[in-house]
Amino acid sequence: MTVAQQYFTRLLAAIEARKDELDALDAALGDGDHGTTMLRGLTKAAQAESGMGAKAFMRASGGAAGTLFGLVLIAIERHLISDADLPSELALAEARICDLGQVKPGDKSMIDALSPAVAAFNGGNLDAAIEAARQGCQATIALDARRGRAQYVEGKGRGHQDPGATSILILFEVLRETRESQ
Amino acid sequence: MTKLFNSQETMVDDMIDGFVSAFPQVERGKIDPRVVVRSRARKNPDEKVTMLIGNGSGHEPIAMGFVGEGLLDANVVGDVFAAPSADLILDGIREVNGAAGTLLLISQHSGDVINGRAAIMLAEDEELNVRGLLMYDDVASAPPERRQDRRGAPGTMFIYKILGAAAEAGLELNGLVALGEAVRDRTVSLSAAISPGISPLTGKPMFKLPEGEIFIGMGVHGEPGAGRMPHGPVGKLVRTIVDKLLEDRPIAEGGRAAVIINGMGGTTLMELYTIWNETSKALAAQGVEAIAPMVGSFVTTQEMGGFSISLLEPTDQMLAYWCEPSDSPAFPAISLLTQEAKS
Numbered sequence: 001m002t003v004a005q006q007y008f009t010r011l012l013a014a015i016e017a018r019k020d021e022l023d024a025l026d027a028a029l030g031d032g033d034h035g036t037t038m039l040r041g042l043t044k045a046a047q048a049e050s051g052m053g054a055k056a057f058m059r060a061s062g063g064a065a066g067t068l069f070g071l072v073l074i075a076i077e078r079h080l081i082s083d084a085d086l087p088s089e090l091a092l093a094e095a096r097i098c099d100l101g102q103v104k105p106g107d108k109s110m111i112d113a114l115s116p117a118v119a120a121f122n123g124g125n126l127d128a129a130i131e132a133a134r135q136g137c138q139a140t141i142a143l144d145a146r147r148g149r150a151q152y153v154e155g156k157g158r159g160h161q162d163p164g165a166t167s168i169l170i171l172f173e174v175l176r177e178t179r180e181s182q
Numbered sequence: 183m184t185k186l187f188n189s190q191e192t193m194v195d196d197m198i199d200g201f202v203s204a205f206p207q208v209e210r211g212k213i214d215p216r217v218v219v220r221s222r223a224r225k226n227p228d229e230k231v232t233m234l235i236g237n238g239s240g241h242e243p244i245a246m247g248f249v250g251e252g253l254l255d256a257n258v259v260g261d262v263f264a265a266p267s268a269d270l271i272l273d274g275i276r277e278v279n280g281a282a283g284t285l286l287l288i289s290q291h292s293g294d295v296i297n298g299r300a301a302i303m304l305a306e307d308e309e310l311n312v313r314g315l316l317m318y319d320d321v322a323s324a325p326p327e328r329r330q331d332r333r334g335a336p337g338t339m340f341i342y343k344i345l346g347a348a349a350e351a352g353l354e355l356n357g358l359v360a361l362g363e364a365v366r367d368r369t370v371s372l373s374a375a376i377s378p379g380i381s382p383l384t385g386k387p388m389f390k391l392p393e394g395e396i397f398i399g400m401g402v403h404g405e406p407g408a409g410r411m412p413h414g415p416v417g418k419l420v421r422t423i424v425d426k427l428l429e430d431r432p433i434a435e436g437g438r439a440a441v442i443i444n445g446m447g448g449t450t451l452m453e454l455y456t457i458w459n460e461t462s463k464a465l466a467a468q469g470v471e472a473i474a475p476m477v478g479s480f481v482t483t484q485e486m487g488g489f490s491i492s493l494l495e496p497t498d499q500m501l502a503y504w505c506e507p508s509d510s511p512a513f514p515a516i517s518l519l520t521q522e523a524k525s
Contacts, residue, residue: 055269062261064296067268071300096303100296 002050004080007178008057012042014174015167025163029108029145034163037061038069045073051081068097068110069167076175087121094118101147108143108157110164112136117172126179130172137165185382193382194239194261198246205511207250214273216259216266223251223509227280231349231358234258234274235287235342236266236298240382241402244481245342247512253346254510262383263403265293271301275312283311283355285362287341289334290318313355315362317341319371319492321430322399322408333401336444336481337371337492340504343513347503365500370431371442371492372408372423375400379447379484388483398423402446402483416453420460421467423491428468433495435469438520440504442492443475447482449489454478461491473520474505480512 001009015022015038022035041061048056054077058070075089094114098104105115113133120132140162145151187193195215202208202218211217235245236258246257258274260266266274275284284305288298298314305312318330319337341362348361375397378387389404391397396419399407408426411419433439443458445451454477462472474496481490496504505516 055272058269059267062264062267064293067297067300070268074304096300100299 002081003178003182004053004077005046005048005050006181007076007080007175008042008045008048008053010178011171011174012039012046014170015039015042018170022163022166025161025166028160029157029163034065034167037063037065038167041066041069051077053077064101065164068101069164071096071100072110072114072168072171076171080178085124086126087118087124090114090121091118103147106143107146108140108162108165109145109147110162110168112140112143112162113165113168117168126172126176130169130176133165133169133172137161137169140165185380185385187382190383194259197239197242198259201246201511207510208246211256211273211277213277214270216270217256217274217277218246218249218259219256219277220249220251220254224255225350227255227278227282227284229280229282230352231282231285231355232256232278232280233285233287233345233349233358234278235289236260236271236274236301237289237294238263238265240484241482243512244339247480248339248342248346248510250508250510250513252350252506252508252510253342253513263381265291265297268297268300268304271298272304275301275305275310276308279305279310279312281311283313285345285349285355285358286312286314287338287345287362288314288316289338290316290331291333294334311355313359315341315345315359315366317362317366319366319369320399320401321370321372321427323401323405326430333405335371335373335492336442336490337369337494339442339444339476339480340369340440340492340494340500341365343508343516344500344503346508347506350506351503361500364497365494368431368496368500369492369494370427371490372399372427373446373488373490374398374411374419374423375407375446375486375488376413377448377485377487378404379482379486382484388486397488398426400488402481402486416456417460417463420457420491421464424461424464424468424493427491427493428465428470431493431495433468433470433493437469437495438471438473438501439465439493440474440496440501441465441472441476441494442480442490443477444481444490444492445479446486446488446490447479448485448487449479451478454489457489457491465493471520474501474516474518476514476516478514 019035
């Protein structure tokens with residue numbers, strides 16, 4: 001198993017363990033299926049050939065979320081497969097997600113964890129990026145949703161941590177775990 | 183309601199298998215079987231720009247029915263009512279791309295736009311020469327000052343056909359995009375719905391409509407529209423729609439409009455020919471000649487009842503491409519049908 005395949009296998013286990021929590025976070029904001037969607041995509045990603053994990057995730061998870069998370073996973077997978085520079089791959093993914101999803105920091109979305117992580121990555125320090133993602137993730141609790149279904153929910157999701165930001169944090173934590181196991 | 187499928191898991195692939203074996207113009211892709219590609223009359227993709235679109239299935243014959251000579255080079259087939267994923271669209275681009283470049287048509291619906299644009303980004307990472315063209319024409323979905331926010335509707339078929347013929351004639355990629363934008367800016371569509379389609383996934387109606395009323399401008403999944411009318415003679419309904427279209431994008435007296443009358447799946451040809459006749463009269467009443475009609479059910483949503491009228495005020499060049507013969511499983515022959523041509 002390549003290190004990229006190990007990553008997807010570990011990520012699948014991590015999301016599986018927290019699927020109900022992610023679904024519950026999403027239920028406060030939207031259709032309550034974020035954990036289920038991530039799990040569906042990762043189940044296929046973990047079975048894919050090396051280098052095809054992120055694309056398998058995109059296809060199986062479906063919808064806009066599958067595409068946007070898929071872009072982050074493409075960045076991580078490229079880094080693991082070909083040693084592509086992780087901070088610049090993630091910065092590219094961040095810019096594309098903001099463009100495609102018409103979302104910016106402060107909208108209560110995955111970007112609120114991803115953007116601070118990309119900014120803190122300076123010099124490739126994964127620990128600093130994870131800490132920034134964690135803080136960004138917690139900061140979503142106080143935010144009003146401005147994009148997606150959550151903006152129409154009564155209270156705009158205030159008081160609830162964003163499930164997408166939570167998943168971004170998990171993606172990075174599992175990356176560290178994968179590196180440490182090498 | 184019972185539908186005639188083997189299983190939910192296989193319904194899309196069963197359909198594609200039947201489609202490619204029924205028609206000589208098409209086959210499954212070699213890179214990805216969820217892509218339907220041209221099987222004959224393929225030109226060298228280093229010389230001819232290739233063109234494709236992705237869409238959710240359940241709306242046949244669009245768009246796999248339009249793969250063929252003088253039209254699309256490929257169609258990326260998504261699951262039922264779901265935009266194909268970005269990686270699948272990327273596979274579609276790879277199936278047909280050459281040095282002349284590829285144009286990805288994108289009908290403006292949020293999933294199609296996000297996934298289509300993401301596919302173009304991934305294709306650029308692979309240094310493939312690809313451009314996208316957003317298509318929108320549904321006047322009910324946004325006012326004229328925000329026409330760039332409109333949804334894609336059956337008027338997008340003008341773009342498929344005109345660009346398909348232009349690409350075949352050798353127009354290069356940037357020229358095709360410019361021509362597509364010009365067609366888009368001259369196209370308007372508006373629909374009328376009377377009954378919902380039944381979802382192949384749930385076996386249930388996709389939305390509810392009260393009996394005895396007609397919903398103008400409703401989206402195919404029940405998105406709210408522009409207004410409602412009681413049932414009555416169809417001529418009055420058609421006049422209302424034509425007047426709204428001309429109000430949105432006026433055509434000067436003495437001008438011409440190419441017309442698409444599209445049935446949504448549950449409306450008969452008997453009704454659609456009547457609607458074409460009424461459309462032609464309603465346009466004539468405003469001093470506009472209705473020409474080169476395409477009449478039938480091409481963009482469907484299962485057995486949804488209703489139709490749309492699309493108008494294009496064509497340049498001579500657009501009109502020539504629109505009427506150029508093509509060879510695909512489902513695109514009809516278009517005749518010019520002007521007064522001069524008939525007499």
